[in-house]
Amino acid sequence: MSLLKRSFEIKARDFIRAGEAAIEVQKILKNIGFDPEQIRRASICAYESEMNVVMHGGDGELVLTLDTEKIMLDINDQGSGIEDVDLALQEGYSTASQEDREMGFGAGMGLPNIKKNADFLEILSDKGAGAHLKIGINLRKE
């Protein structure tokens, strides 16, 4: 049963507000007082997935859900989708534009970084039909 649900809008190509949803997620988690390490991991996942939407996604939404077991992040967008998920999970692989790279983004570390920090990651995507990321961070330490 979910105890808390919050959603945040993400605007495509809005680099000025990019990262704000992740900061909000971070604030909520801190306010509740989770373990700093779990907050750090969730913040990294939120930030990287938000940046993916800003860069590739078209408009989208980040939904934070909490239950007694885990922190869940659902990121939906209406963008171009991920053509090859396995490839996208490789470090250094990126389809970011020259412009993105000039701003210091698009190093191809986004999805690999999410994978590294999440306990659970599911990527639902088809080329042209947007992407849906489901990210989970367990609250109980194994």
Next chain:
Amino acid sequence: MSESPRNFKPSSYVVIDEKQCNGCVLCMKACPTKAIRVKDGRLASIEGVCIDCGECARTCTKGAIKEIALKKDDLTPSPNLVISPSTVIYSQFGEDCLPNDILLGLKRMGFAYVHDQSYTSEMVNFALELYIKENRKKPNAPFPLISPACPVVVRLISYRFPSLLKHIPPLATPREIVARESRKRLSEKNGCSPEEIGILHITPCAALADFAKESASQGKYPGIDKAVGINSIHEILKKNIQEIDVDTVLHHSSGIGIGWGMSGGEIAGLKRNCLAVSGLHEVIRYLEKIEMGLLHEVDYIECRVCPEGCLGGPFTVADKHQAKYLLQKLVRMFGVEKRIKYNYVKKLYNNGWFLTERDRTVSIDVPSPLSIPDRIERLNKVQETLRLLPGKECGVCGSPDCQTLAEDVVDGKATLDDCIFFHNQRKKMGAQRG
């Protein structure tokens, strides 16, 4: 040694003059931990954690919040007393006053031992370079490293960014190494134990006023005993400087050590990929970024809560921008190559001389008595309450913003009627019905 949050309130270095307080909201809105509440037209309470940043005193325009002026009786010379001025002091006496003159001026005041911090800063700087190099080779070492020098930044990290504590290298700050060096040297010379040596630091920093927080658990050589503000000795020192007849060399560093206290001064000597950030809100913005895993490619970040670094410290006398201009001039004059014995410092480093045993975790993380589901429940209630508030963020209710008022209402420390907008709205609706 860990401390309870209660040690922080009220802050160890601000005094509140209630007569001067007119109940405006400036300090309350400036507080980064949202600790201040204003009730009944007065600064009422410190609810949460004070990290001694000094923003409230800096913001107060009514003269109601002031830094505690430190006492001068600590300045009585004794053969076992070492004076260690912060390098910021070199920027406080105008042009044509070189570091050596200032150190001699202190000596002329009767202090037998004056220890120049700028030279030590250059040694610590090189030790830091070695530490960075060593850690870049480790696969999972945390980066960017965050400077341990600003005590408020360390407290801010403890309180709001505890996951970043491991980014602070376990190296002592120059002021701590100065204490260590002089305790060692002088105790050997005077034939006493290191603890019998007194270390008096002359500081621009109000957060260093309470050294109990800083010098606990330093191992064999304890840290600084006492500190006085630069402002409390400025006048008398100035007189002594004017009468100086130069005969001794007490200052040995290059421009790197001299400029250490300005924003960018610590990293100026590091031949690595570094950043300098100063000002409370800028520092918070960067810590948020680091916590999201950004800036990993940066080796070291110099974070200072005061604008323009320690030159903007509350206990300074000179304007921070003029002070910076003076320091930059001195940096050019003395050059930017550290004047240290590199092999000797390396040997000291390998022997662990620069390490600190101090646990920087200031345990101000108040463990909430509520379970996680209860805390989430509280947050949901706060969110519902927040919807009833106008979002003007005015602070007239006595809480710093609508979010905090909502929290205070849920925690039973305030009522919705404290909000003037909510109150008027309800009265109006009551009148319509009646």
